[in-house]
Amino acid sequence: MKKVLFSLGVILALSSCDSTSGFSKTASSASQALTLLNSLNSNSSLSQISELFTLLDIDKNDLISKGESIGKIAENFGVLDKDNNSGIDLNELGGLLALL
Ligand SMILES: [Ca+2]
Ligand SMILES: [Ca+2]
Numbered sequence: 154m155k156k157v158l159f160s161l162g163v164i165l166a167l168s169s170c171d172s173t174s175g176f177s178k179t180a181s182s183a184s185q186a187l188t189l190l191n192s193l194n195s196n197s198s199l200s201q202i203s204e205l206f207t208l209l210d211i212d213k214n215d216l217i218s219k220g221e222s223i224g225k226i227a228e229n230f231g232v233l234d235k236d237n238n239s240g241i242d243l244n245e246l247g248g249l250l251a252l253l
Pocket of ligand 1: 209210211212213214215216217218
C-alpha cells in the first residue's frame, strides 16, 4: 500500500512539472482500459483481451506489472500470474475470461 502511494506521489510530481498533455493521455488510456475491462465477459474475444493488454502495458515491456493492473486484474493478479514473474503476459491475461 505504501508503495502504491509512493508511486502515485511520483506520478503526481512528474505530471506537475511535465506538460499536462502527457498525463491526460495516460489518464484517458487508463479510463479506456477500465471501460474495456468492465465490458468484458466470458464470451469476450481474444482481440479484446489483446486491446486491453496494449492499453494497460504502459511501459510496453509486454508484461502487465502490478502497478499497471487495474480492477479485476489487480484483484486476481496472483491467480493470473501463473509463472509468478510479477508480470502478466498476454497469454496469462487470457485467463481473466475464465474468472468473469
Ligand atoms: Ca508493462
Ligand atoms: Ca507471468
